[in-house]
Amino acid sequence: MNRTPSSAAPAHGQTGAGHGAGPDSGPSLSNGLKQRHLSMIALGGVIGAGLFVGSREGIAAAGPSIVLAYAVSGALVMLIMRMLGEMAAANPASGSFSVHAERSIGSWAGFTVGWMFTALLCVAVAAEALGAADVMHQWFPGTEPWMWVLLFMVIFTATNLTAVSNFGEFEFWFAALKVAAIGIFLVLGLLAIFGVLPGTHAPGTSHLTGDGGFLPKGVDGLMVGLLASVFAYGGLETVTIAAAESKDPVRGVASAVRTAMWRIALFYVGSMAVIVTVIPWSAPSIAKSGPYVAVLDYLKIPAAGQIMNVVILVALLSAVNANIYGASRMAYSLISRGQGPAFFGKVSGGVPRRTVLLCSAFGFLAVLFSFWWPTTVFQWLLNMVGAAVLVVWGFIAVAQLRMRRQMEREAPEKLVVKMWAFPVLTWVALAGIVAVLLLMLRDDNQRIQLLFTGGFGVVLAAIGLARKRTLGKGAGPAGQ
Secondary structure, three states: OOOOOOOOHHHHHHHOOOOOOOOOOOOOOOOOOHHHHHHHHHHHHHHHHHHHHHHHHHHHHHHHHHHHHHHHHHHHHHHHHHHHHHHHHHOOOOOOOHHHHHHHHHHHHHHHHHHHHHHHHHHHHHHHHHHHHHHHHHHHOOOOOOHHHHHHHHHHHHHHOOOOOHHHHHHHHHHHHHHHHHHHHHHHHHHOOOOOOOOOOOOOHHHHHHHOOOOOHHHHHHHHHHHHHHHOOOOOHHHHHHHHHHHOHHHHHHHHHHHHHHHHHHHHHHHHHHHHHHOOOOOOHOOOOOHHHHHHHHHHOOOOHHHHHHHHHHHHHHHHHHHHHHHHHHHHHHOOOOOOOOHHOOOEOOOOOOHHHHHHHHHHHHHHHHHHHOOHHHHHHHOOOOOOHHHHHHHHHHHHHHHOOOOHOOHHHHOOOOOOOOOHHHHHHHHHHHHHHHHHHHHHHHEEEEEEHHHHHHHHHHHHHHHHHHHHHHHHHOOO
């Protein structure tokens, strides 16, 4: 099944790498993902290692106000996902926001945001695989981390080389375990907060207003927590990429985006509220063991540390699997639109196997860089994609501003999902993105990432513009 909109859909069997093709044209990607897969992919995208592991830095910086930080950044992510859902439901494509940016802004925009997102996911594959290897090394200290990395990369490359339904099944069960874990955590936390869990008493607001108050480190601490929370939400975009390979992409993406709202509030904001209510934000156990293990230990849950290590391992492996998938589909979409080497644009068995191998190889090469040059080349890679998610969000917002008005004029029936209070909330989201960028400039480490990412973006944009001049209108087959 080809997921280009009907107005631009080529005939089946048309090769996809040549100029003049529609987005994602050519031998079709399969439609093997089911609605239950999409629902759990959306859930799994919300619950990641950034929540389980990275939240400790946010709590240390913001104290109880981390709840506010996650709520504010969550509201921004809700707006971004709503905009993306509007465009994805109207024009489903495996290139997602890259296709939308190309159509509404220009071929250089689709090229820039598409390849930046692909690079982000490939580097993330390396980082998540290394994190999973560290967990395994703790359990089996006689082994070498690279052995586990190699094993994980082989498994998930093989998974993504086969039918897309296999990827969907892996993500379904990974997400199911994460959802069960966070659900049990929230139930136990609420029971403890109300004092009905055996061995606990209701803490009231003592931990929220004591230990320095709700803002123990002032507004500056809240701002640091806000930055930490923003980047924890990365990964939600994958569901709009995956929806293009489902049997009913319009209904699938509409449903997934609509329900993503309460999931953000429940899993992120809810769990942060439970943590800082049950135990003091400054408890040494949070920094030592992580916030979730610290709470479970406080509640005297047996083997809490090992239970959370299993959940963290699943979250990391889920991210490896999803990032290989997302990177390969974005790369395939770019190549099928003539914005990459045509050799990698072949689809066989409904799967773009060459882009899967390309993205997996890049990810594994980045892992090797982490062993060979951890403080130079690998750090440069991390810095280049450190703020990439903000670039993606910015392009989504600008593309939605332009595409919405065009759809209202030409095809209002395609607006199955509508952005709230358009265009006011779109401009609010853009202002929020700019505010986060300005906050990054205040922090030395974040500033370095922002400069590297900015430089990478400028290089990609320059290449995209040069290609447009060289190839003329043929460089942007999916363009305006």
